[in-house]
Amino acid sequence: VTAIDSTPYERSSPGLPPAPALAIDQFARLVELHFDFIWRLLRRLGVPAGDADDAAQEIFLIASRKLDAIKDGSERSFLFGTALRIAAKAGEQRRRQNALDKIAGEEEPTRPAAPDELLELRRARELLDEVLEAMPLDLRVVFVLFELEELTMAEIATMLGVPNGTAASRLRRARQEFETRVERVKARSDTRSVK
Amino acid sequence: MKDPDRLVHRASDELVLSMLHAARNEAPHSAAKQRTIMAFAAGASVLGISGSAAAIAGGAGAANAGGGAAVASASAGVAVGAGSATGTIGSAVLAGSGATSSVTGTTALLVAKWLSIGAVSGVLTAGTANELARPSPTPVVETIAPTSARETPRLVGAAAPPIAHKPAELEARRLTLPSEPAKVARFESAPPARADDSRALAREVASIDGAREALRTKDPDRALAELSRYERAFPSGSLAPEALYLQLEALLQRKDRVAARSVAEKLLRAHPQSPQAARARAVLARSNP
Numbered sequence: 001v002t003a004i005d006s007t008p009y010e011r012s013s014p015g016l017p018p019a020p021a022l023a024i025d026q027f028a029r030l031v032e033l034h035f036d037f038i039w040r041l042l043r044r045l046g047v048p049a050g051d052a053d054d055a056a057q058e059i060f061l062i063a064s065r066k067l068d069a070i071k072d073g074s075e076r077s078f079l080f081g082t083a084l085r086i087a088a089k090a091g092e093q094r095r096r097q098n099a100l101d102k103i104a105g106e107e108e109p110t111r112p113a114a115p116d117e118l119l120e121l122r123r124a125r126e127l128l129d130e131v132l133e134a135m136p137l138d139l140r141v142v143f144v145l146f147e148l149e150e151l152t153m154a155e156i157a158t159m160l161g162v163p164n165g166t167a168a169s170r171l172r173r174a175r176q177e178f179e180t181r182v183e184r185v186k187a188r189s190d191t192r193s194v195k
Numbered sequence: 196m197k198d199p200d201r202l203v204h205r206a207s208d209e210l211v212l213s214m215l216h217a218a219r220n221e222a223p224h225s226a227a228k229q230r231t232i233m234a235f236a237a238g239a240s241v242l243g244i245s246g247s248a249a250a251i252a253g254g255a256g257a258a259n260a261g262g263g264a265a266v267a268s269a270s271a272g273v274a275v276g277a278g279s280a281t282g283t284i285g286s287a288v289l290a291g292s293g294a295t296s297s298v299t300g301t302t303a304l305l306v307a308k309w310l311s312i313g314a315v316s317g318v319l320t321a322g323t324a325n326e327l328a329r330p331s332p333t334p335v336v337e338t339i340a341p342t343s344a345r346e347t348p349r350l351v352g353a354a355a356p357p358i359a360h361k362p363a364e365l366e367a368r369r370l371t372l373p374s375e376p377a378k379v380a381r382f383e384s385a386p387p388a389r390a391d392d393s394r395a396l397a398r399e400v401a402s403i404d405g406a407r408e409a410l411r412t413k414d415p416d417r418a419l420a421e422l423s424r425y426e427r428a429f430p431s432g433s434l435a436p437e438a439l440y441l442q443l444e445a446l447l448q449r450k451d452r453v454a455a456r457s458v459a460e461k462l463l464r465a466h467p468q469s470p471q472a473a474r475a476r477a478v479l480a481r482s483n484p
Contacts, residue, residue, distance in 0.1 A: 024232070024236050027232060027235045027236075028232050031231050031232055032228070035223065035227070035228045035231065036222055036223060039222070039223040039227065040218070040221055040222070040223075043218075043221060044218060051411065052223065052227075053223060053224070053227040053230070054404075054407070054408075054411075056223065056227065056231065057227070057230065057231040057234055061231070061234060061235060064235055097413065120213070120217075121217045121220070122217075124210075124214045124216075124217035124218075125214070125218055125221060127210070127214055128214035128215070128217065128218050131214070147201055147202050147203065147215065148215065148218050150201065152198055153198050171199070175202070178202075182208070182210065182211055182214075185210075186210060
C-alpha cells in the first residue's frame with residue numbers, strides 16, 4: 001500500500017491559500033472524465049451512497065488546488081489516491097459513529113420502498129460490499145480496479161506504483177479471497193433458508 | 196503479458212454475476228457532477244481566484260416564471276440560473292470576442308458548462324450544454340431554452356428566431372450577434388444577471404452544505420441553526436425544498452417528531468412534486484397513529 005500512502009494529499013480547509021486559478025472548463029472536463037470512476041470507487045470502498053456525492057466533490061476540489069503540481073496524464077492517479085484517503089477517513093468516522101449508535105440504541109434510518117428489481121440490485125451491491133469489506137485493502141483495490149472498472153493490469157500497476165508482477169499477484173490473491181468470501185455468504189444464506 | 200479474463204465474462208455463478216453487474220451499473224446522479232462543478236465555480240467567483248476570467252453570475256427566476264440569466268465577461272462566463280417549482284430556467288453564457296480564459300490563456304477551447312438549479316428537485320438538476328467554441332472575432336451567445344413553454348426568454352437586441360424546444364428537455368443553441376461584444380446579454384423576462392446573484396447563490400449552496408455537513412456528523416442543533424440562518428437570509432431561496440428536507444432530517448435526528456411532522460407537512464404543501472416530498476410522506480405515514 002506504499003503508493004497509497006505516498007499519494008499527495010491535503011485536506012481542503014479555509015486556512016489554505018486560495019486554489020490556484022484553474023479554468024472552469026478544465027475543471028468541468030476533469031469531472032466529466034473521472035467523476036463516475038471516483039464515485040464508484042468510493043462506493044466500493046464502503047462510502048454510503050448518501051455520502052459518496054459529497055466525498056467525490058471534496059476529492060475534485062482538492063484536485064483543483066493541486067492540478068498545477070500533477071503531471072499531465074496523472075490526474076486519475078491523483079484522484080484515486082485522494083479517494084483512498086477520503087474513503088479510509090470516512091470509514092473510520094462511520095465505524096466510530098456506528099459504535100456510538102449501538103451504545104445509544106439509535107434506530108437504523110429507514111429507506112424508501114423500492115421496486116423488486118431495485119431491491120435486488122441494492123441487495124446484490126450490499127452483498128458485494130460486505131464481501132469486499134472483508135478483504136484486505138490492497139487486494140480489494142486491485143479487485144475493484146480490474147474486475148469492476150476494467151483497468152488493465154499495467155494501468156493498475158502504474159496507479160499503485162508497484163511492479164506489474166505485484167499487481168498480478170494481488171489480483172490472484174484477491175480473486176481467491178473473493179471466492180472464499182462469496183462461499184461464506186452463500187453458506188450463511190443456505191443456513192438461514194434451512195431454518 | 197496478457198491480462199486474465201475478467202470474472203464478469205467467465206463466471207457462471209449467478210450470485211457473483213449479479214453482484215458484479217450491480218456494482219458496475221451503479222453511477223452517480225448527474226446532479227452530483229453539476230454540483231461539483233458549481234462548487235468549484237462558486238468558489239472561484241467568491242474568492243476571486245480566477246481573476247477576471249471565470250466570472251460567474253446567476254439569476255434566480257421569480258416564482259412561477261421561468262428565470263433567465265446571462266452573463267458575459269471579458270473572457271469567459273458561466274451563468275447559473277435558478278428556476279422555481281413551476282417555472283424553469285433559461286441561462287446564457289456569453290464568451291467575449293477574442294476571449295481568453297485566465298488560466299488557459301489563448302489556447303484552449305472554451306467549454307461552457309451550463310448549470311441550473313431546479314427548485315422542483317431542490318438540488319442541482321438538469322440541463323447542461325457543452326459547447327466548444329474557439330476564440331473568434333464574433334461573440335457567441337449560447338442559450339438554453341427553458342423547459343416550459345410558459346416563458347421563452349428572448350435575447351434583447353438579438354434577432355433570434357423562436358426557439359423550438361421540446362417540453363421537459365433542455366436544448367442548447369447558439370446565436371451570433373452582429374454587434375460589439377456585449378457586456379451583458381439580457382432576457383426580457385428576467386432581470387439582468389448580477390455578480391450579487393452569483394454570490395447569493397454561492398452563499399445559499401454553502402449554507403445548505405453546512406447544514407448537510409452538520410447532519411452527517413450527527414449535530415442536528417448545528418444543522419437547525421444553519422438552516423434557520425438560511426431561512427432568514429434567503430426567504431425565497433432557490434434551495435428551499437432542500438432546506439426543508441434537511442430541517443426535517445435534523446428534527447428526526449433530534450427525535451423531535453412533532454416538529455418534524457409539522458415540517459413534513461410544510462414541505463408537502465410548498466413542494467408537493469419535489470423528490471423530498473416522498474420523504475415527507477414517509478415520515479407522515481410513520482407518525483400517523
